[in-house]
Every structure is written in C-alpha cells, then in structure tokens.
Amino acid sequence: MLRRAETYDALYGGFRWDIPERYNMGVDVCDRWAAREPDRLALTFVEKDGSIRDYSYGDLKRLSNRLANLLADKGVARGDRIGILLPQAAETAFGHIAAHKLGAISIPLFMLFGEEALEYRLANSGAKAVITNADGAAKLAQIRDRLPELAHVFTIDGARQGTLDLHSEMAGQSEEFQPVDTAADDPAVIIYTSGTTGQPKGALHAHRVLLGHLPGVEMSHDFLPREGDRIWTPADWAWIGGLLDVLMPALHHGVPVVAHRFEKFTGEAAFQFLQDHKIRNAFLPPTALKMMRQVESPEKRWKISMRSVASGGETLGAELLDWGRRVFGVTINEFYGQTECNMIVSSCGAIMDARPGIMGRAVPGHRLAIVSDGGEELQTGELGNIAVRRPDPVMFLGYWNNEAATDAKFAGDWLLTGDTGIRDEDGWIRFVGRDDDVITSAGYRIGPGEIEDCLIGHPAVKMAGVVGKPDRQRTEIVKAYVVLADGIAPGENLAREIQSWVKTRLSAHEYPREVAFVDALPMTTTGKIIRRELREQAKRELEGK
Template identity: 35%
Template sequence: MSDQYPVLYSSYQWLVPTQFNIAQACLQRWSGNVMEGRRLAMRHEHDEAQSTDWSYGQIAELSNRLANGLRKMGLQKGDRVAVIMPLRPEAVAASLAVLASGAVLVPLSPQLGSDALSLRVRDAEARIIIADATAAPELTHIMKQCPSLQQLVGLEFQNDDTLSWRTLLARESSDFLPVATQADDPAILLYTAGTTGMPKGVLHAHRVLIGILPAFVAAQNWYPQPGDLFWSPLAWTTAPGLLHALLAVMYFGRPMVTTRCPAQGIQALELMRRHRITNTAVLPGDVALMHEAVVNGASAEGCALRAIAVLGETLQPALHEWVVTSLGVLPNALYGLTEAPGIIGNSFQKWPDRPGSMGRPIPGHRIGIIDSQGRSCRRGSVGQLALAVRDQHGHPDPVLFLSYWRNEALTRSRHLDDWFLTGDMASVDEDGYCWFVGRCDDIFRCGNYRVSPPEIEECLKQHPDVVNAAVVPKPQGARGNLIKAFVVLNEMPPPAAQPDTAAMLQAHVRKRLAAWQTPQEIEFVDRLPVTAEGQVRRHVLRAREQQRSMLAAARAQSAGK
C-alpha cells in the first residue's frame, strides 16, 4: 500500500466554529428534519432475544422534554448535572439534555459505589442527579453527603427524595432550542480512573468533540462508510466510551448497537455475528476475553468487522496476530488521555501498520518528545510525550482539556511552555511512529539501570501460564530498589511449588530480555488492582511495597536494640 500519511498530516487544518454545542451537533440537527429524525440511532438489546429500536427523533423527544424540565428547575449555564446510568438510550437522552441546556455533564458509573460516587458528586458540586434503579441503593447516602444537590430525577424507582422521570417528561414539551454555547464553553467534567492516585476532574469544552473526530475517523478506517454499524462495550462514563464510542457515532448520524451490560468474551463474538457489526472500539482486555472464549471452544467465524480500534495499552503481539487471523481485520491502535482523548494512532488503510507501536500523531495534533527542560529529544531517544497546545498551523488544538476542575496549580504543572505533558515516556522512530516506554511515575532505577515496567510485564504475559503481571520497585534501603513482579497465573500453584514456578518465569524473562531486567522477586496473587478500564493501578502496588519495606526496617531496628 502507498503511505498516505505525509499528505494527510501536512494538509489537515482545524475548522472550529465560534458557536458550537455537542447536543446540537449530535442530535438536534438530525431530529430537526422529519426524514433525518427517522434514522436509526440505537438498537438496544435487553437480552439476546429482545431488542428495541430508537430513532434520532425518539431520543430527541426524550431529551427535549428533560431539558425543559431542567430549565424549570432553575438550571443555569455552567451548572453541573451528574448522570448515573448504565449503557441505555435514556442515559444518552439525559446526557444530551444536560449539554443542550448549557450545563456541564458529569457522567458517572453506578458501579462506583456510594463513597466513590459521593466523592465525585461532592467535588463537582453537582446541583442535580439523573439516575436509574441501578444507582438507587447508593443515592440516599449521596444526598446526605453532597450539600450542593437540589434535585434527584429517578428512572424506574421512586422515594421521598425523587422526582419521577416519567412524571417529569409527561408535563414537559418535546420542543427545545439548545442554549447557544461557545465552542470553548465548559461541557463535560470527566473523572480520571485513578491509575496514579486520587481521581481528578478533567473539564472539557464543547470543542472536544471536534477534536476527537480525526482520531475516530482514522481508527475506524475512514468512518462512515455505507452500511456501517457500530458497537462498543466501552462505558460512556469514560473519555474513550463517551467520545469515541457514542458521541462521534451520533455526530455522523449513524446507528449503533447497545447492550445494558457490556458484552464480553463469547457474548461479544455472538453479538458481532448477530448484528453484522462493522466497526468497534475496545480495550485490550476485551480482545483478550474474546481470544479466551475462542480457545475454550467459541467461534469467531461470521464476523463482518471492517475496523477495530484498540484504545488504552497496545495489544500484545499474540493478540494482535489473533485479531488479524480470527476477526479478519488489522487492529488500529489509538492512544489518548482523559485530558486529550485520541492524539496518536493507526489507520492501516491509509498508512502502514507497525505492530507494538502507539502509531503516528493523528492529523491535527503536534506531538513532541521532550526532556525535563522542554527541549526536543533526538529521534529514537526516550523522553516525555507532550502535546503541543497549537498545531503546525498555529491553531489551538481543540482536543485539549480546559483545566483540572478547580485546580489551577495542577493544570499549570502539566504545562511546560507550549506543551501539555502527558506523564508518559515514549520515543519516536525515524518514520514518526511512537513507542510507549511507561508512565513517568512508574519508571524506576535498579542499580545503574532505568527500568520500564511495561516491557517486563509484556514479556511475562507471553508465558502461556501467565494471565496478568505488574512490575514495581521494591525498596531496599541504601541499596536502592530491586525489581518485583506481581503475577496472576491460570492456576495458583501451591506454596511449596511457588519458588520453582518463580524460577521458571525468571528464566523465561532472562531468555528474552537483558539479565538486569529479570525480576529478583515474584509474588503470585489472585488478581491485580485495576481501573474500570482494566489498567493496572501500579501506584497501589508501589505503596504496598514501600509500606512493607518500612515495616521490615522498623522490625529490624527493633530487633537490634
């Protein structure tokens, strides 16, 4: 294939209007026309035998009635509204009603639990919660913990604190004119997964939707094409799920399949066959579950995929090859952060795939590898990955967040001159492909060497007995750190066999990597601490090892007295 990347990248320019509203772009412009309003927006599966079709017009009617109700509650431009629902059409209607009202959407997962939900609702100072029965058990506690809350709108449940969704919609008009918002006005407040500590509020403007479109189109192999049907298990409470698996599809007025509970493993394969899904966006863990289902006897035949975007971490080589051979399509890597969702990736029909890489900078985004002084590193050298605030033509990058919620000091600390610092270490090769090295906080020194956990973890996970692995430093006092690995196996070995199993894995690593990269200590665990997106929370394991080392030092000191 010819490499079209140089032309695509050099010719791309942002066109961001002064006025822009996400709800207007994703819903109102389709529902405002009778014919366009009949377009299929969602085929929502309640179970394998029952599904309901929702048109853009039907979702707009719900959304408009709810927006009118929010207006009568006194909701003002910039107020925060939390939507706590699973994947369902009503969650879409509620989210777009908030955005159409000029308020700030705070999407939250009902699976977070009462304490985590209370923390986020309280931090956002949300005025209103819109929730369904899945969140109902937590809401009484949340209402007591969050003094800013003035109203709770409940779908499919009722109590003394709740305004019924059905009652609210029945008394409101289905006509609503979205509030005129600027492209730079606040629109969405997302909370990070907490992979490096406490979750942070990340405030995005309406323009973020425009900012993610080049990455979405590229990773979906120049979406939309005639007959495209999208499905994704990604949660709409995350940046990848909300932007790359919901709003981008609706921006193009195309249909998607949704399920109340995310389809994974064999259910995902069956769903893709049943609906002839052409486009999807998944996490590496979703691919691993599909692969596991096939290993256990499920079939991957009959899928109609033409594009699969893999967000988050890059796929292991074995899984990359499995997608090609079993699902019949090259996976496109797509890298981004909550603060800048979708800035590097692949689009195999437009530029060559390079397995294992993060891809190339998506047209419209200017990427740098910089040192601690903000100077550009030479090609091939490792430095911090940074996103330029302005593109190559001098235009502001619309994908970049406005600020951390009410934390200007943290916002400033993540900027260096005209760069936003991602916190990830990477390198760029001679052809412009980016290669992930690790989080700045995760990289540590062992003796004279700088250790990158992902490289060792990937090596461990290539062993057939290993399900997952995480590498962290184990403090050794004045001697520095040693490399420790936490490993999840297919079957936990008995205590007596664990030393031999650890030695086998150490030999596996030593054979494939440098000797100094071999973990000096391996601990077998049933599971690793992970985020909702499946990313390992290494900081939890680091803190555990630091605490253990401090206790060991204290015991040694006490014994020596």
Template identity: 45%
Template sequence: MPAPNATGRGAGQGPDRYAELHAGFHWQVPRHFNIAEACCARWARRTPDAVAIHWAREDGRRGRLTYAQLQVGSERLAAVLAARGVRRGDRVAIVMPQRVETAVAHMAVYRLGAVAMPLSMLFGPEALAFRLNDSGARLAIVDETAVDNLTAARADCPGLETVLAVGAAAGRGDLDWDDALAAVRPRRTAVRTAADDPAVLIYTSGTTGPPKGALIPHRALIGNLTGFVCSQNWYPHTPARGQQRDDAPVFWSPADWAWTGGLMDALLPVLYFGRPIVAWQGRFTPDAAFALMQRYKVTHSFLFPTALKAMMKAEPEPRRRWKLRLRAIMSAGEAVGDAVFVWTRDALGVTLNEMFGQTEINYVVGNCALHWPARPGSMGRPYPGHRVAVIDDEGKECPRGTPGDVAVHRRDVHGHPDPVFFLGYWHNDPATRAKYTGDPGDSWCRTGDTAVMDADGYLWYQGRSDDMFKAAGYRIGPSEVENCLVKHPAVANAAVVPKPDAERGAVVKAYVVLAPGFVGDDALVASLQQHVRGRLAPYEYPKEIEFIDALPMTTTGKVQRRVLRLQEQARFDAHSGT
C-alpha cells in the same frame, strides 16, 4: 469535520499516506458549536428513522432507539431539567451505565448549555460525594445500578437539590424519569453555545492527590474526530456499489460511557456521524462480547487491552465459532503489545489500531492501518491536526530514540489552535498551569506518559512516568515485561512493579493472573522467568513472581500498578521494621 468516504481493507494495510494526510489537514472549527445539535438534532431532521442505539441487557431484553426518538427524549428531559432550575453552565451528574437514558441525558444537558458530569456506576458513596460537592452539581440522574450509593452520598451533599430516578430506581428520588418526561411539553429551543463553552466535566483518576475535574469544551469533540476516523479505518465507510446494506457500520465498545473512552471515543463520535451504536447493559465476558458482535453485525469497535487479552485467552480461534464482520478495532488505555496485535490480525482478521490520549487531550496519537503501516507494539504517530513530541524536563524536544514525556502543542503543524484541548481543571488553576510547559500561547501540554519516538515518527510507549522504575541501576518500563509474560500460554494478565531491595534498591517483580487450567507453582515460576529471560534483557526478567486472582484495576480498565507498588513498599517496611 466532514466524514471521509473510503473503503476498509480488512486485515491488510494500505499505502503510507501519513505525510500527505498530516500536511494537508486543516481544522474547521465554527464559532458556535453544540454537541447535541451535531450528534442528534441534525440527524433527527435528516434521517429521523435511522437507528441511533441498539440496546441489550443481560436479562435478554433488547430494542432500538431512532434519532427522532433520541431527539424527542432530549427535548422532554431538557424541559424537566429547566423546570428544576438547571441553567447554562450548571453541572448535572449522570450516574448510569450504557443505556438509552444515558444518551438522552447527555443530549438534554448539552441543549441547555449546561455541563454533563458522567460518573461511574461503580463509584462508592465517598467517591460520589467528593465529585458532587467539588463540582457543585445541583441535579443527578441515576438508575438502579448506583441509586444505593448515591442515596448514601446525598446526606453529605447539601448542594444536590434534585435526584431524577431512572428504571428500577423509580420511587427513590425526587422525580421518576417516565412520569417526569410524560408530564412536560418538549423544550424545542436549544441554547446557542460557543465552541469554547464547557460541555463535559470528567474527573480523572490521578495517581496522587484527589481526582481533578477536567472541563471539556464542545469543540473538543471536533478535535477527537481525526483520531476516531483514522483509528476506525476511515469511519464511517459507507457501503460501496455492490455491497450489501448490512455492511453499513455498527459500533460497539464495552467502555463505560461515564469515561472519556466510552463517551468521546465511542458514543459521541458515532452519533456525530449519524450511525448506530450498541449499548450493552451487562458484565463484560468474552462470550458476551463475541455474541454481541455477531448479533448486531458489529463492524467497528474500541476494545481495551485487558478485554482483548481475555478474549484472546478464551477464544484463540474465534472465527471458527463466531460469524464476525469486523473492519476496524481501536485499543487504548494500556500498551497493547505484539502478542495481542498478532492475535487480532490473525484470529480476528483486523490490523489493530492502537491509540493514545487522555481526558485532557484525547485521541492525539495512533494508527490507521488503511493509510499508514501499523507497527506491532507502537502507539502510532500523531493524528492529523495534532503536533506531538517527546520532551525533556526543560520542555525541549528529545532526540529521536531518547525517552521523554509525551506532549501535545497548543498549536498544530500549521500554527493554528488545536481544538482537542480541555479548558482546565475545575477550580484548580495551579494544576492547570503545571500541566503546561512554555509560554501560554506557545506551550506544550504534558501527558505524564513516557515514550520514545523513532526516526519515522512512531511513538513507543514506556509506561506512565510514575510507573517507570530502576532496578539494579537499569531503567525498567513495565509494559515490555508484561507483554512478554502474556505471550506465555499460562498467563492471562500481568503487572510489573518494583520490589524494594536493601542492596539493589529494587528488583523486578511480576504479579500474574493465570489462564484457566494452569496452577501457580515453583515450576511455573521458573518457566515464566526463563520465558522472559530468553526474550528480553537479562536485567528485565522478574526476580519474583506472585500469582493473584485479579489485578487491581481502575473503572476504565487500567491496571493500578500504584496499588501494587504501595503493597510492596508496605511489606518491605514491615519486614525491615521501618
């Protein structure tokens, strides 16, 4: 997809061009397509000295990598992998955080026509072993952040033939990165891949059962691009006449490159457009986030709601302290809510573009403040190229205003195949079939997320289908209550779940993380309950509030409400003697 050329408009919103953009868009997917060629090789030829990655570490070290250096590194690593027997279709595990070697590894794997399997550095030995064995990965690339856990897992992974050690992990694998790359001649010939060939295997963190491996083709990156361009206010936005060179786009996100949000919403689309991305190898804190954005003159970002909430509580007026150049922020993973929306608009000077998608069908719904009005609290509208609806249990579209399952059709509004779709779950055909409703060539892919579509086509998130619950006969969507709680100055974050109740079935319970300086006591409980009662329906206010130091989170920054639900059920069972 060619890069649109337009100028960002800061916090303001442009005219509503949604219908025009959606009706006029047509996919252009070549028969052959390779992510490494699109994201690295072509820029190494055209703009070899352009910066691909600015890297910074928590210990103060920092530097940069050009597209030419990224290409040379990927050619050398491809030679190393090939010498170790990696061939087209083989799975290669990449167990590293945001660092230069992670990007090099992805490009090398794609060049070979192999499949990159990014794994979080936070995974323990059991989680690593399951994914390595299930995928049949024959080689793993790991640095010091995960080498201990990978070493522990390896004893249970007979198919893992080679471990390539990076950075401070040197000496703890079968090969060391620096020595191995220095000892080979670059492999300059790349495998020619079809657009439908597999490129990435990402294991999703489902709420039930073991994780499932979603197999993503090369073409899915093309399917992501309309959403990326729109949610980043017409990225990459080349400087207009009279603007300074330092107005050129620079992207940063704390999202881990081991997950769809970091890989497909940040690293790969930024490299696709030949622009720089910041790699931060360190902990996320509000101070670190603002400091990075100031130092690297970050213009575009993906910040998940938990990060934005922490930043909002830490810095109510950040522009008094930090010099920021933000032109667009996308947020996804959880419902943002109007409290964060208003703070981002007023305090950061940017109208937040919320986005919705999932690993299997990513970047399908969202906002673009530049070209259609963002509505606070809404997920947005389907991005150009995607046909999205809210459907019922039988696969029929729900009337506007009626909750249902958000689903994406295999074909766009023009009847053409949508390239964003995954190929299926790894070695799990029943799960793949269960994901779809309808005939194979004319089917909807269900997301498992509940929403309402209004008369103008905006979607309003209600929660994961398995997060919705009934209390005293009323259907409760946790995100609305959580958003209301976060507006209270004492609340840094909140999660709402059902608490089993013998008489009413369930009551609304809130787990609350306090903002600094506040004490959780009976008076604050009463204040929070009154705060919600005065803003939402009477049945929605939390009958019980429990203060907690931190909410259980996935490694992708999503609240694990299921953990809290199970805890409440266990407490109820223990009390009732069942």
C-alpha cells in the same frame, strides 16, 4: 473530518482544523441528523433478556427536548452541572444531549462508584441535578444531606424516596426546545480523572472536544464512517473512552451504536455479542482483549465480520496483535490519550503497518513532541515527557476549580501528559510508562508494558503486572505479579520457566527477577492495572510486612 489518504504523511500534511465559532455538541450529534433523516437509526439497546429497543435520531431529539424542558422548569440553567449516574442506557445518551442543548455541563459518573467517590465529585462540581437509577439513588440517599447544592434527583426506573420519576416528569413536557446558542469554547462536560494519586481532578471540556476527537476516532477505525459501520464497546459511557471515543463520535457520523449492560463481561459473551448483533467496529480496551484471548478457537466457534477494532489504555504487543489478526481478520489499531487531551496518537492499519509495542503516530491536527520537564523539545530517540502543544481543540479548558493543578499540567505551551516515551525518526511514539511506572535497574530504564505483554504470551499466564521493587545493588529489580490461566498450578519450576520466557524473548536486564503468583491484580474502574498498589505491595514484602 479526515480525508482518505494513501500514506500517513499525506494524511497528516493535508489536514486542517475547521472549528466553527458557534457550536453545540448536543445539536451536532442529535438535531442535525434529526432534521435530515429523522428515522435514521441512532441507538440499538440490547436488554438483559435479549430483547432489542431501537432509537432513531428523531426519537433522541424528542426525548432530549422533553428532558431539557423538564430541567429548565426545575431551575437548571446554562452553566449548571448535571450528574449522569447511569450505565450504558438510552437515558445516558439523551441525558448528555439534553444537558448540552440546555447549555449546562454534564458529568458522567460510574455506577460502581461508592458513596465517598460520588460525594466528592458531586460536591466538588456543585451538581444541581443527577439522573440515575434505583441503585444510584440508594447511594445518593446516604450522602444527600451533605450535598446542599443537589436540588433534584431523577430516576429512570420509577420514583424512590427523595427522587422524581424521570419518564413521568418528562411526559408532560413539550417536544420542542430551542437549544442554547453556545460557542465552541463554552464548557460542556466535566470528566473526573481516575485519581490514582490524591483526589481526582475534574477535567473541564468545551463543546469543541467532540470535534477534537474526530480525527483520532476516524484514524483508529480505518477511516470511520464507512457504509455498513455499526459500533460497540464494553467500555462504560461514564468514561471518556466510552463517551467521547465511541458514543458521541458515532452519533456525529450517523453510525449506529449498539449498547448493552453485561452483568459480567466474559470473552465468550463478547464474541457472541459481536456475532449476534453484526458488529462491524469495536473499541475493546486491553483488559477486554486479554480476556477474549483466553477463549479457545473463537474464529471456529463464531462468525464475526469486523471492519475495525481499536484499543487504547495500554500498549499492545506482538502477541495480542497477531492474535487479533487471526481472530478478527483486521489489525487492532492502538490509540493513546488521556482525560485532559484524548485521541492524540493512533495507528491505522489501512495505511501503515503496526509496530508491536509502539502506540502509533501523531493524529492529524495534533502537534506532539518528547520534551524535558521544562518543556524543551528533545532529540529523536531521547526519553522524555510525551507532550501536546496548545491550542488544540481536544485539549481541556482546565481542571474544575483548580487553577494550580491546571498550571502544573503545562510547561510553557506544552501539556505534559505525565507519561514518558520515545519518538523515532519516522514519528512513531513508543510509550515507556507513567513517570512513576518506569523501572530503574542497574542503570537501565525499563518500561513495564513490554514485559507484561511478553508474560501474557506464555500459555500459563492470564494476566500480569510488572513493577520495580527496591534493591540495594540494582536500585530496583523487575518484579512480576502473575495471574495464572485456569487449571494451572503455581510453583517454583513454573516461576523459573516464566523468567526464562522473558529473558530469551526480551533481554537479560528486563526479565523479572521475582515472580509472585496472585489471584487477581488491582485494577482501576477503567480496567488499567494500578501499578502503584503493586509497588506498595513490593515494598511491604521487602520490609517483611
């Protein structure tokens, strides 16, 4: 979708959206290629034992058509919701494709969700069918009687009590299916937000959301697609980062997607995977990068040939960027977005030098600004809300059955991301933090990301989370919760050394006045630090609890 340019200004200024009125995401990522090159490689699935199963676009079309026919026979119709409770798997891919070709709405669901999380999402969405495996079926069995709208559960690994064997049921279905004629604005997928405050909300997206993602995906991968590209991510396809930042855009572009279910993700396993499967492009969340960074001398132990590495979710700093250049041979491109409006900011090493601690610039096609709570655009250098102007193809249609929350997401025509930032005179946007993550200390407003990045640069630090702890004199002080590298013992001397490390590298007002050593940090299922829990812990410490 992007035309290659030599400068950012030329790239942004020369871009125009071309969104067709009639458009179906499933047809786009599958049938379009199957008609032109049915034998073209679409998916490579690596089993636990290392065996490989390849799927062509022709395979995906046949499988998704059989599934669409099966769902239709079971009474699933246009607009019905279909939960897909699976890890990275071929069935995950053709499950979404079938739902979209049927005109139904797919709901990606994370395998590690507990019964309560699943019950809320399936009840809230009114899901009529779920495609899962034995593990998912066991959880659903405990809540099925509280989900009256859930009519069918299909399992990919054989029938269980109360489920149908997906593949056996598909076997008797036709490989021919006439996709539903959908508009680009018709609903296609509900992705539930992380739900760090209150119950998660279902962000309803239209078929056009894929087209809206393409400029950001292409920019963050230094102009994807290129000859020889081959992409992988450890991010689960149940999240927007795996599904719409990798799987669907790659299928759209004809770039082979390599998939694998790690029983346990480690840095060593990731490097081995990159080498063994000749990965050229990767989306690596910050947590994965930090784990890989703990591996000693990877550039000497593995032969990898990366063309692009993208990361999003948290701001990367100089330490990780420098490490990435040395190990991957490319600049890690940062991107930014959220479930409601994703891939709207990115860097692009092919045409502009990265700026540590700064996410990037507006992706072509998206109008961004820093605005007040009331939606007034602020001046360059002012701290405010990172906002996106509507209409925008990547923007959600609204929260499922929650008009009040949808209205609250906007200030006029500006979608408020809930994140604060600063834009400089060149349009670079520095992420400061979530509204409630910003630390106010002695009159300073301090973002935790830069401090966390500085902390992990210390050789003794493996992971770090930074929050504000209430303080009578300063309003808040900076407190750091630190996970130490293997073999490092905590102690007061090390705490002082870490404090000095930050003070001399950042500033005196940003160093952590308190350092606590912990075994692990609270993390979301997408690998982000849950600072809210750390803030609550800091308050409990203050109260002596």
